Amino acid sequence: MKTDVTFLSSSLTLSGILFLPDTPTAARLPAVVVGHPSGGVKEQTASIYAERLAHEGFAALVFDAAYQGESEGEPRGLEDPFQRAEDIKSAVSSLTTREEIDSDRIGALGICASGGYVPYAAQTDLRIKAVATVSAGDLGSVMRDGLGRAQHPPVMRSMLELAAAARTAEARGEAVHRQEWITEAVDAETYEYYRTPRGHHPRAVLPWPVHSLDRIIQYDSYARIRLISPRPLLMIIGSDANTAYISQEAIERAAEPKELFVIDGGTHVSLYDRDEHVTPAVARLSSFYATHLTVAHGPAGPSTRA
Template sequence: MTFPSNNLALAGILFTPDTHTGGPLPAVVVSHPGGGVKEQTASLYAGRLARAGFAALVFDAAHQGESEGEPRGLENPFQRAEDIRSAVTYLTTRDDIHPARIGALGICASGGYVPYAAQTDHRIRAVATVSAADLGAVFREGLGRTQGPEVLQALLDRAGALRTAEARGRVAQLEPWIPANAEELLETASTQFRETWEYYCTPRGRHPRANQGWVLRGIDQIAQYDSYAMIRLISPRPLLMIIGSEAETAYFSREAISRAAEPKELFVIDGATHVDLYDRDAYVTPAVARLAGFFGTHLTG
């Protein structure tokens, strides 16, 4: 199925409970990580939420996967937020979905995009994240805030030059999410890097439409985006953020929760890393159990 977002057709999959016998369902929009596609971790969570009694919609972001949009690979945070709002709009038009019982779940970069969209879209009645990350902060500061300011400035210089080059007919330049020589770097790399490579580049999670690269000139949009600047606006709607205790990205959720207004909850899964929560059953199972309880309380009551 498809639905529109800024006049682009987004490709989606709607999971529904096998036991559904009629009547409008509560629903959750599930948004995939940066560089991912709907068939990966987003569908894993959506399928399990469907088994828990919810309709769950996954979709490829505009410019990515099976969705429309040129140039391919563009990671525009503002379009990503619009895609989430458009997914909610699509669900509100369906007779089998209860329009006042729609929530949203964002994984990794979408753990930034979903709260960002929900800050001003009151139709999202409950907001949840798994292994959330603010992509804007990652590009501005580096993961763990280890990056000097000169790195971003150099990227912005390149972005401007590339915009001019595209206007003159040059094909948009793609930058790989994971470098081609990643295997050579694994021995000394961070846990985050190693596990991201394993998920996206081995049979564990690899998908032919995922992780092909991001459009480099888009850094000027990414850098000015702040996922959690107005996260307090989600209140009085509930916010749940799930992290692994060993995740190198955990500080994003901890800081976002500290800035959010009630009701809010930080749920920590002991022993899990950032990528463990994508697909490792020992960690996904308690995450889904908490999500099902959270959405069950706030979307079906």
């Protein structure tokens, strides 16, 4: 069962979908906030995971990030890591107001770039009781150093110069400078998901404002990842993912309890939607959340929370 919802984040109205188990229960539900990849929208891989988690007995909230999808914000398509983290915290706030949700049993799941944003938000939002990622990406690292850290240092400088020029031009009244960033030349697997019927959505991966770049480059997903402890951290990767090193290094930096779960044969994007890889990922996530979002707090009804 799913319901369209809205909530505020930094005075912007975000559009979401709340997935609930089909079988009603008298007890308040454990819930998971699910963040979508950079440039993606709630209807894509985030909804695949949310719907499956709902089948396992969890409430799951997906939403379009500010400036993206059906959510408010100008300029359209802006990728602001700090706002993305605020969106996750605002999604948690929204769940705490719902009568069917146990506000003491809220976890979060980040997919791709949200696999950086969710841990970043959870570092300082103690309401997130269990933190998980699938095919995590640190967009800041990728923009600074390239995927696999293969980028030549002058490239980052050139991106910052583009962002600076765009800000100046827009301040002088020019239209927002935009850039295509999901291209076959950049990453053929990601292109195939977003640009073909496999995962295409008309509101996804629009050309982003160039001044997204300076916001992203200054951002570090895992700088204070140890602050998640003593809450649990689970990071799921495919054995063949070109981003696997990001989760491996994040786990090394994190404090216990922590787990790196590897799906044999999986790639970064196959974990988005390929059943043979999504199924074991959801099984591990369900067990993880069932273990760490365990304490029920009575039946749903009039709220007594302050």
